[in-house]
Amino acid sequence: MKITAQEEYGLRCLLQLAQANEEKGLTVKEIALGEGLSPAYVEKLLRLLGKGGLIHSVRGVKGGYLLNKSPQEISLGAVVRALGKIPTTREICDRFTGNRTSCIHIDNCCIRAAWETMTAAIHSFLDKTFLSDLVGGETKVRQALNHQTLPVLTRFPGNRGGGG
Amino acid sequence: MKITAQEEYGLRCLLQLAQANEEKGLTVKEIALGEGLSPAYVEKLLRLLGKGGLIHSVRGVKGGYLLNKSPQEISLGAVVRALGKIPTTREICDRFTGNRTSCIHIDNCCIRAAWETMTAAIHSFLDKTFLSDLVGGETKVRQALNHQTLPVLTRFPGNRGGGG
């Protein structure tokens, strides 16, 4: 379970745009410099974000990249889906089939229930958090996110004994 | 953000053991057959789980693999950490450094606050869920997990306007 490079760096590029002049946007070089990435790589990331409908570009001298919507309207969920996706439970079941054409547990899978609970919670968080929430200094952002965020994903307390 | 093959398949192997005779355990072949995986791959996964201290093996004819602890005592968190880990925020910062030796945002990173909130929630869930919770049929498991699990990871409601 890990965050991919595309998700991390793509989000960072987008956050640069969210903090830039709304009408001028930023050039690839500016973003690359601001993130410590190569321009070539930034281009690739921006292409993904463009395909995902989150940004557009203006060509030519004075060109650059701009957000399609305001930072308040771009959720982390949308960003992650454009950059790498968090697979749905269905996709997880289709992916982990072992040697077979479909997963051996397709009819009755206990792990599926666990992944579903977890990914639902992750999506719920990502879809409620917006680029604008991540602007303004780490301390402020942390406080905003931590209010009411924990405890989370608690279990039903009477179900510890296992068996079945 | 995705679940790795090692996590998925490793957990499945472990769940086989959790459902097996506690004293006899299972052979590699039995697990491989039960999961639709190749014996060679199952061996590799079991090696990881062994290194993580979750299982041990008995060699020779009549040998096999057994859990070190009862399913009630093995959390999904421990399983995931043995198989692939969910990186800590610190590890995320150390990994995504771009072209530089340390991340350009190391002193003040808004994304870090977001990942930290999210991974804390994931760990909280994984550490409260045990192998024994995933035994006994999907419907039962789903009901147990869904009680009190949602809504989760909510944001502080007054923080939508961005800026700062």
Added chain:
DNA sequence: TAGATACTTGACAAAAGAGTCATGTTTAGG
């Protein structure tokens, strides 16, 4: 209409992850 700046794209190379294989070690049973 040249020249500079900047976006666009497909193909490629390097690294990491997934999965296999060959070979070796241990043990039960004849």
Added chain:
DNA sequence: CCTAAACATGACTCTTTTGTCAAGTATCTA
């Protein structure tokens, strides 16, 4: 002590992910 069953391990291959490169197209300025 030989054989078969079962675990043990390092090296290897295949695939996916990361990141780079080269060769384009569009636009502004002069």
